[in-house]
Amino acid sequence: MVRPAGTWIVAVHAGGARIPQSRSPDAVVSPAGAVSVSDVVEDVKKSSSKWIKTQGVLFSTFAWQAGYGAFAVSESNLEAVRAYIAQQREHHRGRTFQDEFREFLERHRIAFDERYVWD
Secondary structure (H helix, E strand, O other), X not given: OOOOOOEEEEEEOOOOOOEOOEOOOOEEEOOOOOOOHHXXXXXXXXXXXXXXXXXXXXXXXXXXXXXXXXXXXXXXXXXXXXXXHHOHHHHHHXXXXXXXXXXXHHHOOOOOOHHHHOO
């Protein structure tokens, strides 16, 4: 996959990582050159999983869920996306991540099947 200049990828972890009393933040990345989104997400999951398991016994059984969503974001929308991610705990106090993610997919007319979105 070759990414157009100025395009960022937002990886949304569909169920959140399995961290006690927490939901992992989404990631905004700018992969260099011809790197597939799945390779970037795999690298992020591997390195973060390895790191978090060193953070104490509470995290020793940490595991990422199988799926994720990834969406391209233009440079002009990047700051709004970063601000949203920084405030996502607050957003999720009023509604579930699942409800918010469904609304996002519907608003952007992205077809999905509930059987394959959550694990």
